[in-house]
Amino acid sequence: MARAATTTDAFNAVAEPRRREILDALAGGELAVGDLVELLGLAQPQVSKHLRVLREVGLVDVRDDGRRRLYRVNGAPLRAVHAWVSRYERLWNERFDLVDDVLDELTQAEAQAGPDEGD
Amino acid sequence: MARAATTTDAFNAVAEPRRREILDALAGGELAVGDLVELLGLAQPQVSKHLRVLREVGLVDVRDDGRRRLYRVNGAPLRAVHAWVSRYERLWNERFDLVDDVLDELTQAEAQAGPDEGD
DNA sequence: TTGACGCATGCCGATATAGGTATATGTTTG
DNA sequence: CAAACATATACCTATATCGGCATGCGTCAA
Incomplete structure (x- = not known):
């Protein structure tokens, strides 16, 4: 091959x-x-x-x-790379789980704010 | 080559x-x-x-x-990959700047909390 | 039209790869 | 010690790559 x-x-x-x-x-x-x-x-x-x-x-x-x-x-194809590598982020960054939580909270906050979440 | x-x-x-x-x-x-x-x-x-x-x-x-x-x-070597790819994240994720801000806030919050920031 | 410019493509050679198969090295069991 | 087991390595072949160089093709200028 x-x-x-x-x-x-x-x-x-x-x-x-x-x-x-x-x-x-x-x-x-x-x-x-x-x-x-x-x-x-x-x-x-x-x-x-x-x-x-x-x-x-x-x-x-x-x-x-x-x-x-x-x-x-056009960064789109890099998304897959980012997605894969990110799964290993916690292996070198102890604080990552913290960021993880925040991202979760952020998602929920946006959901609650509804479609009208202007800045 | x-x-x-x-x-x-x-x-x-x-x-x-x-x-x-x-x-x-x-x-x-x-x-x-x-x-x-x-x-x-x-x-x-x-x-x-x-x-x-x-x-x-x-x-x-x-x-x-x-x-x-x-x-x-051992994820360490992937850190470089992650670092490079992350710079392009905003190209496919409009909300990235938002996360960026949150990370900033997080850092400051940790700094204020001091070394005693148990879970 | 002729010529200069900007870019793409063709050809060449050296090289490392990935899979396949066989075998060497080291370890446990009887 | 011999046999079975677990893993590493050697050898082989086909292939795509990257750089260097020459050249083809479309575009603008005189």
Whole structure:
């Protein structure tokens, strides 16, 4: 067999440091490929390839702007990663159960406040 | 070059589904290799190999028990993963800033409560 | 239209992987 | 000591990856 494709899911796509850097760079807002090339100091083809992987797993969206292509982050696929990792949070954070309780209370408070829970 | 080694960090180690399953199984407590073989339905050598990877990145600890080896989860290395992913949480969870505030309040509350904040 | 620009893609090579099967190492039992 | 048990490791093969380099394709400017 071999390792699972990097485009299999967010877990695999994000295992590559450069791709994480790309997402971090895009966290500030839309950027063109050329911008990323400068920011990360990578060759243009490599950036395009990493973007392709990120695009295939849905971590970024593209938009055409003249002869440039503006990329944007889409965190949705990371939700699964976050969900899985969070289950282990208590293993390194003793206080987590406390936060857990608070989240519970928060949920209930919102429920009681009803749909009209303006800030 | 090629892909980074699976033993490079938690990101790479955890990208493999089987290894995540192993960690999930160990979440309930110590287990011997044989137990994991049964639980996951994998061949024994494969389980041992996956455990080796997890061990190299520090995600599991081993303990000898007669002719068996008991493995145990160590979530510490996942902290980095959690930290990175969490920064994107607000991208899919509109309410995150709310939780953010609550965490802040919690921290302050604890500080005020002092060291004697028993359950 | 020609040329410059911006980006995507194709090809190449080296490498680590994951599963399969066989076997080595260490431990308990008789 | 020998046999059974539990786990680790060695070897093998197919495969996808990542980087480097060249090139294809669409877009804007003169």
